[in-house]
Amino acid sequence: MAKKKTKFICQSCGYESARWMGKCPGCASWNTMTEEVEVQAPKGTRGAFQHSASVPQKATPINAIETQDEPRVETELSELNRVLGGGIVPGSLVLIGGDPGIGKSTLLLQVSAMLANSGNRVLYISGEESIRQTKLRAERLDASSSELFIYAETNLELIHHTIEDVAPDFVIIDSIQTVHHPEVTSAPGSVTQVRESTAELMRIAKTKNIAIFLVGHVTKEGQIAGPRILEHMVDTVLYFEGERHHTYRILRSVKNRFGSTNEIAIFEMLQSGLKEVLNPSELFLQERSSGSAGSTVVASMEGTRPILVEIQALVTPSSFNYPKRMATGIDVNRVTLLMAVLEKRVGMLLQAQDAYIKVAGGVKLDEPAIDLAVLASIVSSFRDKAPNVYDCIIGEVGLTGEVRRVSRIEQRVQEAAKLGFKRAIIPASNLGGWDYPEGIRVVGVESVNDALKEIFPQ
Template structure:
């Protein structure tokens, strides 16, 4: 009997080695070499399996395929996917445990059943009865939604070939077992082989596949890195579990842009689309409170208005505390240093706390101006006008740098009833005279200019 050969494969880049190495020689990552059994090489010579092959052709001679997307009826999802699900696409959906991935795919299945056709839901995590209980809670009554509670990928694919649904859902890839690979479900070998088989099935049968993937404690998608390279679309579902706010982001999309995001709220009856997120984020905002500023930020290509709150108190510690919730801590430290150096604020004896209200995660520097104005307002105990929106990146020299899509941000603010906008002076040339007759738009070149404009009437 032939001895089983062992090889070591890098979970990050797929590099293969005959012996274990602490560091991958290909990508340089540490502790990523995983043991697996080597797959025997196919026979050579007469009788060897021949590939289908394809004749080479000039790019200009290749006919364009008309992709008729399947619209789910869930507008926020269709927005992220670029207009709907492409037939034969392999989509990976990932996110933190308990964030609502299974709820989302079950609602997708219901929407596709109502608008396009049958859906096969293959679950290795829940029994059919458990899925039925969740479906009743969500109000799902689709008659052509097929549930198959099975961890055998072979059985699920066989059923999919027999029934030919519009969409196949796998929940989750880490619980599936393929007979073509060794190892336990969830192992590197099983995940890689299961993903390969699902990709082959999607392309040959022109049936779209949505696969749920778990994440590690570091927030990365569990499994080999090449899984993300194999699929057509990678979606990430995120949000704070203590808040209702959920964001669906496109990390990779071969059929559309990755600049779009889908916004949802988690309710007792499932996920609901959030068509006006700014209204939700500002719903409970109190007027004329010190330490509060409204920032106009972009989430993908969508403008959002969010409240930035700051609190400064006298510190009893030798080293004052700085805490940031919803924004980068290091960015806060830089902005406080600029306030001290360029404006002359004394923050060396003050604890500073920053909070982005409503669970909104602020990642772009256009929110810099809102942060520094909120800190200034709290320290001096002077409120800003509650009808003011600010935007701008703060440089180390105290200048206010221009931001992209300023016009979109102002339109969002004007729609919400805000009357004053403090923007970078460099963005003024984008605003046509008379475009916003009910609004006052102020251009600020420096941080001192912005502070003077924000607190001129106080």
């Protein structure tokens, strides 16, 4: 008879305790500790999915290991290929998270049909829909192929047997929170179930060289539900972002063992499915109003790609003792820091002004090269004077008011020139060592005061 052991596990971070606590010591969340019964198998027995004979391996010198380069499998979506680092790596485990209804299942069903039409065998496992419901969605997306298999199941043991039977090249699990391990007694979606199910799927992916995609639900804070170790176990973590009331979606890479992180892909949600946007810079700038005070354009790097986005600022007199500082798409603490630099180094009195900053298009920026553009937007709104509509502003601002060097300046300026900008204001330390593109004038500035004189000439 197996011995039963009761413990309390935090559903947010996976912290384990022998007794119930109202506040989790691991993540400081309230009312997240739930009781689970863990069944410990007797010694000498093995799990249902383990091989009966396990041969121990010896440590091997690294120079004696032979590698074999396996080509990546490219889909018809070039944006997805770039976010994944050049295509799908065989044997990899990819986790895709996002809000409900954002388009995760739609994207993966489209990709499944594309891979199947290219001669690959794909197994789509749905834990939330029946096979008929999945078929109806596939007809709307025009996703049909004899190599695309649909299977509705949540039992991991049956899923494992089906993978053995179908022998697919790619597997999609929609979603990991619905899958339950038969040897774990806790409910599906719990920390233990998600951890054990993912570990078993990772073993299948690595031993059988099958690329597996996992759909992950997110919490109200926007993080993938389940233990944090889930993101450490997989090879790639992608987040699907956007508003359900808008048509554009952003697929962002936050972890990738086979490529660069912070890559983004832009998709448009249509009736027939997701369509990739090949020029996101033009998308973010297409509704920009020319001649408006408080609007500037910056060339930001998202992974290896330069993207031009509009930064808007609204500065108004405050009616409160403590003026408001609000920001969308940028850290509000960065805005507060830049306003302090303006007060100290430029002499602008912003203590009684409310400041609202927004990055147009819904994209999130977190690199220091946007500092100078944010600062210029604040000054433009405060003075009610519009900058030149053909200016692209790039640079990091230090606490002493200096404009510091940024990375990949050549790619940023080339993107600005491609979209018709006539002048790029950049740090003076970035001027040498590269060829300027035709059609755009590059101006170097050393301080915030120099930059403001160039942007707002008297």
